[in-house]
Amino acid sequence: MTAGKNFRVGAAVFRIKTAEALQYNVAWxxxxxxxxxxxxxxxxxxxxxxTYANAxxxxxxxxxxxxxxxxxxxxxxxxxxxxxxxxxxxxxGKINSGDIGFELCRPMDLYTYWYAKIFGGRFAPLVWRGLPxxxxxxxxPASYRISGPASIGGLxxxxxxxxxxxxxxxxxxxxxxSVRIGIAWGDGPVNMILLFxxxxxxxxxxxxxxxxxxxxxxxFQPFAGYMDIxxxxxxxxxNMRDAWQILVQMGWTAIFILLGRAVMKSRxxxxxxxxx
Amino acid sequence: xxxxxxxxxGVFFSCxxxxxxxxxxxxxxxxxxxxxxxxxxxxxxxxxxxxxxKTVTALDGVGFEMDEGEMAGYIGPNxxxxxxxxxxISGILTPEAGECVIMGRVPWKRRAExxxxxGVVFGQRSQLWWDVPAGDSFEMMRHIYNVPFESFKQRxxxxxxxxxxxxxxxxxxxxxxxxxxxxxxxVASLLHRPKILFLDEPTIGLDAVSxxxxxxxxxxxxxxxxxxxxxxxxxxxxxxxxxxRVLVIGRGKILYDGAxxxxxxxxxxxxxxxxxxxxAPAEGEIMIDGASSANFENGTLTVMFDPEKLKAHxxxxxxxxxxxxxxxxxxxxxxxxxxxxxxxxxNI
Numbered sequence: 372m373t374a375g376k377n378f379r380v381g382a383a384v385f386r387i388k389t390a391e392a393l394q395y396n397v398a399w400x401x402x403x404x405x406x407x408x409x410x411x412x413x414x415x416x417x418x419x420x421x422t423y424a425n426a427x428x429x430x431x432x433x434x435x436x437x438x439x440x441x442x443x444x445x446x447x448x449x450x451x452x453x454x455x456x457x458x459x460x461x462x463x464g465k466i467n468s469g470d471i472g473f474e475l476c477r478p479m480d481l482y483t484y485w486y487a488k489i490f491g492g493r494f495a496p497l498v499w500r501g502l503p504x505x506x507x508x509x510x511x512p513a514s515y516r517i518s519g520p521a522s523i524g525g526l527x528x529x530x531x532x533x534x535x536x537x538x539x540x541x542x543x544x545x546x547x548x549s550v551r552i553g554i555a556w557g558d559g560p561v562n563m564i565l566l567f568x569x570x571x572x573x574x575x576x577x578x579x580x581x582x583x584x585x586x587x588x589x590x591f592q593p594f595a596g597y598m599d600i601x602x603x604x605x606x607x608x609x610n611m612r613d614a615w616q617i618l619v620q621m622g623w624t625a626i627f628i629l630l631g632r633a634v635m636k637s638r639x640x641x642x643x644x645x646x647x
Numbered sequence: 648x649x650x651x652x653x654x655x656x657g658v659f660f661s662c663x664x665x666x667x668x669x670x671x672x673x674x675x676x677x678x679x680x681x682x683x684x685x686x687x688x689x690x691x692x693x694x695x696x697x698x699x700x701k702t703v704t705a706l707d708g709v710g711f712e713m714d715e716g717e718m719a720g721y722i723g724p725n726x727x728x729x730x731x732x733x734x735x736i737s738g739i740l741t742p743e744a745g746e747c748v749i750m751g752r753v754p755w756k757r758r759a760e761x762x763x764x765x766g767v768v769f770g771q772r773s774q775l776w777w778d779v780p781a782g783d784s785f786e787m788m789r790h791i792y793n794v795p796f797e798s799f800k801q802r803x804x805x806x807x808x809x810x811x812x813x814x815x816x817x818x819x820x821x822x823x824x825x826x827x828x829x830x831x832x833x834v835a836s837l838l839h840r841p842k843i844l845f846l847d848e849p850t851i852g853l854d855a856v857s858x859x860x861x862x863x864x865x866x867x868x869x870x871x872x873x874x875x876x877x878x879x880x881x882x883x884x885x886x887x888x889x890x891x892r893v894l895v896i897g898r899g900k901i902l903y904d905g906a907x908x909x910x911x912x913x914x915x916x917x918x919x920x921x922x923x924x925x926x927a928p929a930e931g932e933i934m935i936d937g938a939s940s941a942n943f944e945n946g947t948l949t950v951m952f953d954p955e956k957l958k959a960h961x962x963x964x965x966x967x968x969x970x971x972x973x974x975x976x977x978x979x980x981x982x983x984x985x986x987x988x989x990x991x992x993x994n995i
Contacts, residue, residue, distance in 0.1 A: 376793055383790040391778045473772065475739045478763040479791045 380479050381487035388491030399499030406447040406504045413443045414515055433579035437518050438606040442577050444508035444517040445602050448501040449533060456496075458544055458561065459489045466551055481639070482632050485548065489541045521607025528614055532601035535620040539596045542627035543568070549635035573599035579608060593627070596620035669748065670712040671875055672736065672843070677745035679706040679731055705731040706742065707899035715842070716873040720886035720907075723896035724990055729879045732896065733845050736877075738762060750842060763792060766841030770848035773828065774835055775820045781831040782816040785838060792839035799838065806834045809864060826857035833861070837868070843875045850885055862888045883982035895989065902993050914989040915980035920950040920962060924970040935965055948972075
């Protein structure tokens with residue numbers, strides 16, 4: 372199988388999955404309401420903290436209140452790369468039911484196929500859930516409103532980094548999926564791992580508001596690349612000189628892809644498709 | 648027994664040692680076992696901690712050969728090993744023992760190349776994307792099977808024309824009826840011009856018209872393109888309409904391999920005479936010389952007889968001496984009865 376063919380299959384899957392997922396507009400619009408509501412609550416809580424905390428803490432905090440507000444809106448809008456987006460239900464279903472066997476009846480690289488499928492599924496929520504949340508974030512009263520990007524360069528870096536974040540989160544999900552092949556249970560442990568990843572991605576509390584001594588670790592662990600690194604570029608706590616952080620995202624992506632492929636290969640060798 | 652050279656991880660070869668052409672499908676002594684767990688006799692709670700592992704032999708030395716362009720029915724009761732055989736032939740299961748060479752390749756050793764040459768239709772599963780038009784799925788098949796665009800266009804036009812599916816290509820699959828979806832499934836399976844096609848209960852759930860149309864299509868496709876077809880089904884009319892050859896599997900072994908009429912002769916040698924009669928001397932069991940059994944119920948006379956022993960015209964004469972017959976009909980035993988009889992006799 373040539374790389375060229377692999378790419379064409381991937382592109383075709385991406386296209387069809389994107390087209391499919393975009394049809395669920397009402398479901399995602401409803402979802403954006405949840406996102407908006409959640410965002411408002413978070414902002415209220417942060418406002419309370421920033422207002423009533425010891426002034427010296429507020430002074431020394433890595434993010435200002437305005438930056439945090441922007442962070443919250445963007446985290447909701449880019450929910451697609453949130454770790455809790457979880458695994459592709461259809462693929463998990465195929466693993467559980469053994470229908471995975473019929474995917475093997477095709478002359479294609481299963482890893483590429485699934486990867487492209489999950490990746491394709493991520494664009495619909497970006498459009499249907501992300502844009503409405505962003506719109507709400509832009510029209511609210513000043514103290515609840517999202518601020519503009521710190522700089523044009525920062526905005527560009529965020530877009531590139533966001534793309535890298537999606538590649539990274541899909542690569543990690545593929546690793547989990549590969550481990551799941553041949554195991555008839557495992558939704559529980561997988562959800563725990565995803566929750567853990569979610570916390571470490573800054574989805575619950577921006578990583579820069581965590582204690583100082585943890586900052587180095589937090590920046591280099593794989594899940595910062597899900598959300599925190601892209602948003603740093605937007606709110607301006609990272610600038611052009613920090614562009615190398617995108618390389619951290621890409622490095623982890625490469626590691627997860629290599630691992631996922633290796634695991635999948637060995638799993639498929641031993642997998643037994645039982646029953647009619 | 649044929650000598651097969653399987654050295655060098657599933658290499659291509661088309662001749663055996665004597666230079667004779669290899670059959671397109673060659674299976675010999677294929678054995679596959681599965682591990683099945685079962686709960687011990689007592690206890691719901693102990694069952695959570697202890698269980699017995701049992702080895703089930705799904706295939707026990709299965710072997711047959713098929714040439715290009717053959718259409719064979721592969722039948723057997725549930726759990727006989729039909730799907731397992733198909734999985735071995737399609738390269739997604741590796742057997743523990745035995746040889747399998749399809750078109751010069753060992754399927755599970757060269758899976759990607761192998762599956763590019765085969766097509767599968769599963770009546771109970773869909774290979775189409777549910778929420779998008781079938782045309783999108785076809786387009787994806789084109790990329791997966793690397794079909795050149797011109798060839799794809801031509802083939803798609805041909806298939807949609809014959810299957811009358813042209814108007815279905817742009818409708819989301821979830822909104823198609825079962826018959827319409829099935830036609831699209833067939834298109835999807837044949838777009839890449841497979842040399843071998845597996846059909847697993849392709850007519851399940853279809854209405855009479857769709858069934859007949861599908862059979863007609865498969866017959867023509869086989870004639871026109873020489874596609875080898877293996878049909879697994881419980882619908883014996885499918886077999887009767889399509890297959891010149893039947894393979895019967897039971898308990899993981901091939902029990903019968905031959906023509907359908909032979910099978911009928913062996914397991915259902917009797918013919919059935921049905922007649923409606925006006926006058927009836929007695930209801931229930933009656934005696935007719937030379938017939939295996941006979942009875943008269945509700946104005947219908949049913950006689951089972953062996954045409955080898957008792958010629959039909961003699962039987963009719965004997966019957967009409969006793970009864971005044973309105974009409975008369977002689978038929979073969981129903982194919983489902985034959986198969987049921989065979990399963991019973993073979994104890995499978």
